[in-house]
Amino acid sequence: MTDGQIEEAAHLFAALAEPARLRIIQALLGEDLTVSELIEVTGYRQANASKHLSILLRAGLLRRSKEGTFVRYSVSDPFLKKLCSMVCGRMEHHAEERLRALCS
Amino acid sequence: MTDGQIEEAAHLFAALAEPARLRIIQALLGEDLTVSELIEVTGYRQANASKHLSILLRAGLLRRSKEGTFVRYSVSDPFLKKLCSMVCGRMEHHAEERLRALCS
DNA sequence: ACGATATATGTCAATTTAGTAATGAATGGA
DNA sequence: TCCATTCATTACTAAATTGACATATATCGT
Numbered sequence: 001m002t003d004g005q006i007e008e009a010a011h012l013f014a015a016l017a018e019p020a021r022l023r024i025i026q027a028l029l030g031e032d033l034t035v036s037e038l039i040e041v042t043g044y045r046q047a048n049a050s051k052h053l054s055i056l057l058r059a060g061l062l063r064r065s066k067e068g069t070f071v072r073y074s075v076s077d078p079f080l081k082k083l084c085s086m087v088c089g090r091m092e093h094h095a096e097e098r099l100r101a102l103c104s
Numbered sequence: 105m106t107d108g109q110i111e112e113a114a115h116l117f118a119a120l121a122e123p124a125r126l127r128i129i130q131a132l133l134g135e136d137l138t139v140s141e142l143i144e145v146t147g148y149r150q151a152n153a154s155k156h157l158s159i160l161l162r163a164g165l166l167r168r169s170k171e172g173t174f175v176r177y178s179v180s181d182p183f184l185k186k187l188c189s190m191v192c193g194r195m196e197h198h199a200e201e202r203l204r205a206l207c208s
Numbered sequence: 209a210c211g212a213t214a215t216a217t218g219t220c221a222a223t224t225t226a227g228t229a230a231t232g233a234a235t236g237g238a
Numbered sequence: 239t240c241c242a243t244t245c246a247t248t249a250c251t252a253a254a255t256t257g258a259c260a261t262a263t264a265t266c267g268t
Contacts, residue, residue: 001130001192003123005195006123006126008195010120010121010122010123010125010126012191012194013117013118013120014117014118014121016113016114016117016121017114017118017120017121018114018255018256019107019110019111019114020256020257021114022110022113026105026110034215035214035215035216036213036214036215044257045259046214046215046216047215047216047217047259048256048257048258049215050215050216050217051216051217051257053215053216054216054217060198066264066265068214068265068266069213069215069264069265070214070215071214071216079190079193079194083187083190086183086186086187086190087113087116088105088109090116091109091112094164122225138244139244140243140244140245149227150244150245151227151229151230151245151246151247152226152227153245154245154246155226155227157245157246158246158247170234172235172236172244173234173235173243173244173245174235174243174245175246
């Protein structure tokens with residue numbers, strides 16, 4: 001692996017290393033949403049949501065399409081869906097382990 | 105997904121969002137290494153490497169075992185191996201796309 | 209063209225993080 | 239016991255990041 005690829009991967013993980021962005025991704029995995037809808041759903045301020053969206057967009061994780069004055073975002077990367085289900089699986093596994101440790 | 109799980113996931117990604125830590129993981133995926141060996145391989149300073157290792161350890165990605173005065177680290181999480189191969193695959197895919205865009 | 213709405217961007221303070229040097233703790237050998 | 243080695247931790251500086259506010263840009267209807 002080259003230095004460039006390592007940095008690219010780190011950049012990708014950095015885009016995912018923020019609870020607000022994970023919430024946004026979670027919402028967009030359910031259905032494509034405009035910024036307004038996303039604000040409604042998540043409760044984030046417009047400027048912040050917009051900034052987080054631009055970060056996810058630059059990381060290549062989202063797709064952006066204009067609809068009049070609205071902008072609709074969607075999950076562009078099939079990799080992201082797989083990744084999310086993997087992470088969920090891991091966390092369930094850990095939750096189970098914690099539970100088992102508690103009961104032993 | 106609860107807020108706690110979202111934050112836990114963000115924390116996990118944050119642990120991976122650093123080139124130095126990805127380099128360390130890459131080295132440890134090849135073989136288990138002591139801190140000294142890791143320093144030798146990566147060229148990082150001792151204190152720096154130690155800090156990165158502690159972050160990966162706290163994230164549950166590495167295992168730690170003492171051997172006399174030495175400490176050997178290894179990849180504890182099968183999830184991590186899968187994740188790395190996925191990320192590598194994604195980046196190769198993107199590299200191909202860039203190449204194709206260049207030639208079209 | 210004008211006003212209203214949707215989205216993006218710039219700036220600021222506060223927080224977090226990486227890297228370095230120095231120090232501390234633990235282990236093994238003389 | 240004393241010293242040398244290995245690793246962890248602390249204190250510090252510089253840089254990056256977040257969220258809030260204000261402002262700019264773009265599009266639509268009138």
